[in-house]
Amino acid sequence: METLLQDVRFGFRMLVKSPGFTIVAVLTVALGIGANAAIFSLVNGILLQPLPYSHPEQLVSVRATYPPGALAAMREQVHTMEVGGYSEGHELNLTRRGDPVRLTSTLVSAELFSILGVRPELGRTLYPGEDRAGQDNYVVLSHALWEQRFGRDVTIIGRSIELEGISREVIGVMPADFHFPSPKTQLWLPLHNDPRAQGYWADDFMPVIGRLRPGATLHQADAEIQLFQSHVGELFPWPMPKAWNADVNVVPLQSGMVANIRTRLLLLLGAVGMVLLIACANVANLMLSRAATREKEIAVRSALGAGRQRIIEQLLTESVVLAALGGLVGLAFARAGLWLLRAKLPPDTPRLTDVHLDWRVLVFAALVSLVTGLLFGLAPALQFSRGNFVESLNSGGRGAAASVSQRLRGGLVVGEVAFAMLLVISAGLLIRSFWALSHISPGFQSEHVVTARITPNQSFCTDAARCLSFYHVLLDKLQSSPGVSTAALVNDLPLGGTVTKRSVRVEEYLNPIAGLQPLLWLHAVTPNYFHVMQIPLLSGRGFTPADESGPPVVIMTAASARKFWPGQDAIGKHMQFARDKEWRTVVGVLADVRAYDLQNTVPTWIDGAVYSPYSPRASME
Numbered sequence: 001m002e003t004l005l006q007d008v009r010f011g012f013r014m015l016v017k018s019p020g021f022t023i024v025a026v027l028t029v030a031l032g033i034g035a036n037a038a039i040f041s042l043v044n045g046i047l048l049q050p051l052p053y054s055h056p057e058q059l060v061s062v063r064a065t066y067p068p069g070a071l072a073a074m075r076e077q078v079h080t081m082e083v084g085g086y087s088e089g090h091e092l093n094l095t096r097r098g099d100p101v102r103l104t105s106t107l108v109s110a111e112l113f114s115i116l117g118v119r120p121e122l123g124r125t126l127y128p129g130e131d132r133a134g135q136d137n138y139v140v141l142s143h144a145l146w147e148q149r150f151g152r153d154v155t156i157i158g159r160s161i162e163l164e165g166i167s168r169e170v171i172g173v174m175p176a177d178f179h180f181p182s183p184k185t186q187l188w189l190p191l192h193n194d195p196r197a198q199g200y201w202a203d204d205f206m207p208v209i210g211r212l213r214p215g216a217t218l219h220q221a222d223a224e225i226q227l228f229q230s231h232v233g234e235l236f237p238w239p240m241p242k243a244w245n246a247d248v249n250v251v252p253l254q255s256g257m258v259a260n261i262r263t264r265l266l267l268l269l270g271a272v273g274m275v276l277l278i279a280c281a282n283v284a285n286l287m288l289s290r291a292a293t294r295e296k297e298i299a300v301r302s303a304l305g306a307g308r309q310r311i312i313e314q315l316l317t318e319s320v321v322l323a324a325l326g327g328l329v330g331l332a333f334a335r336a337g338l339w340l341l342r343a344k345l346p347p348d349t350p351r352l353t354d355v356h357l358d359w360r361v362l363v364f365a366a367l368v369s370l371v372t373g374l375l376f377g378l379a380p381a382l383q384f385s386r387g388n389f390v391e392s393l394n395s396g397g398r399g400a401a402a403s404v405s406q407r408l409r410g411g412l413v414v415g416e417v418a419f420a421m422l423l424v425i426s427a428g429l430l431i432r433s434f435w436a437l438s439h440i441s442p443g444f445q446s447e448h449v450v451t452a453r454i455t456p457n458q459s460f461c462t463d464a465a466r467c468l469s470f471y472h473v474l475l476d477k478l479q480s481s482p483g484v485s486t487a488a489l490v491n492d493l494p495l496g497g498t499v500t501k502r503s504v505r506v507e508e509y510l511n512p513i514a515g516l517q518p519l520l521w522l523h524a525v526t527p528n529y530f531h532v533m534q535i536p537l538l539s540g541r542g543f544t545p546a547d548e549s550g551p552p553v554v555i556m557t558a559a560s561a562r563k564f565w566p567g568q569d570a571i572g573k574h575m576q577f578a579r580d581k582e583w584r585t586v587v588g589v590l591a592d593v594r595a596y597d598l599q600n601t602v603p604t605w606i607d608g609a610v611y612s613p614y615s616p617r618a619s620m621e
Helices: 001-018 018-049 067-079 112-116 143-150 218-235 253-292 295-303 308-344 361-387 389-394 402-438 463-481 528-532 556-563
Strands: 059-064 082-097 101-108 138-141 160-163 168-171 185-188 207-210 250-252 501-506 519-525 536-540 555-559 576-577 583-588 607-614
Touching: 001 018, 001 308, 018 253, 018 308, 018 361, 059 067, 059 218, 059 253, 067 082, 067 207, 067 218, 082 112, 101 207, 101 253, 112 207, 207 218, 218 250, 250 253, 253 402, 308 361, 402 528, 555 556, 556 583, 556 607
Parallel strands: 101 185, 138 168, 519 607, 555 583
Antiparallel strands: 059 207, 059 250, 082 101, 082 160, 082 207, 138 185, 160 168, 501 519, 501 576, 536 583, 555 607, 576 583
8 A cells, every 4th residue: 555655646746747748648538537437427317217216126117108097097997007197398377466467387197296206395196086087176286386486385285376367275395306307398288187088088199007916027017018908999989090008018217218218328338438449549659658758767667676567557647647637527527417317308308317426426436537547558558667777777778668658659549540430430420410400391481480378278269259359450550560571380399299189080091991081280370470481382273361250171292292292283072071071172282391390291100281261270389
């Protein structure tokens, strides 16, 4: 131990004597270790740490989605686990408490909180049965919403707040570290389970989570879900496609939550690992250059009785001291980098709130610093392990280990180039993909177009005529505003992440699945919408103000028209929305719009897209 401390002190003195070398080497190592520590913090918080729930090893995720009716059937028929569902991303207006505010909610089955094993900070969560129609008038607040909107008022429990014009009783406030299913959720409402409603089998196909019952295994739960899936389609009021949930399986909840980001994080960790290896090669080259000036010093020490092992130990200790300094500076870089990553990553990144510089990251940084020091310390150690100290002393400190040094430097340069090429090729592929995405035409023009969300309470729009009048007044005022050339309304913005779906009957179209009606994405728009978005009309006509109250009409996208009437002119064809009595006439065909994402015009579970005039017949958000 005394020898080690002596080597550490000597190493510090040698580094202080060469401040230029020390600063460059420490910063090089710090950048590599800092990048690795920052990315490992993500890997640790998202992939490695157990979920912050009671007995997280018992929590599972069913890799499929089910409507409320199927979830209720699953609850009765599946015995290996307790199951619950949730539907996130529902936006609601909070009114009558200061200025109106738009909140993001998650609808949950009554069992969900007990499945997760979480307790509220105030009040209670949902009791069994409180997600049934007539018994679901409750709300649970997030800790952040309770603080920001209600000023941490503990008397809020038992009082009512107005959401979408409907009074709901606040029954609980969740802890500050509870963010299920994502940090965007500000409140939780019970699912409205009403078997009499058609949406009981059609709306909100939800993810399902569960908790294994005592004695049950993941394999048993998976087998039981497979059996349930094999016959649940028979419970629907209409035929379900065989492909629906065909690949259903049960996985640990943590695996299910992070499945979409796991590969990207591990690739990122591998990339910064290569950056660290390049940094090691750079510092090793610096160490070799510095070692060339120390050959006489090392030769003198050898002549005075220092053995090769002792000299190598001292050189490696000096390298580890240098790496430790780099690790300390790297942690400061990691802290700043982690702050930047958390600010720039999408807010719905799973488990982002669990990412911190904790003790695991500190241990990782310490181990990486140790390994890094040993790696770049090997180069000078190898040089002096093979050099002839007597020859070095006789030649004035030059040339004894020159050939060894040159070979090592050549190898390090080859390694640096190889790692750099891997990173450059990977970066080139990413840039190429980004360039390709940025040059995909979405089918509309977004330049000089601004958007705003107008969201009246649902209770206000139960009167369709009043809602229609409100939107007309709003649109007229907007179009007369300075700087606005034209304006329009639409229920779902392209690439906005929301899909309004409608089942339809299509004239002359026979679905390959007998009895199953096509599902279309319904865009409700005002007449100027196509002009505002510069979406070309391929045939027929656009909408006019008269279409709001006249015979019902629709406009199809080109891909939808080809699917339903291949080789035919779609103009004059008819379709009927579910629950409508009237048939709608196709009056126009539009160019395709990549409204879902830059690769797809519609989701894979949607059969096409249709535009309807904004009217009492069509829903506007």
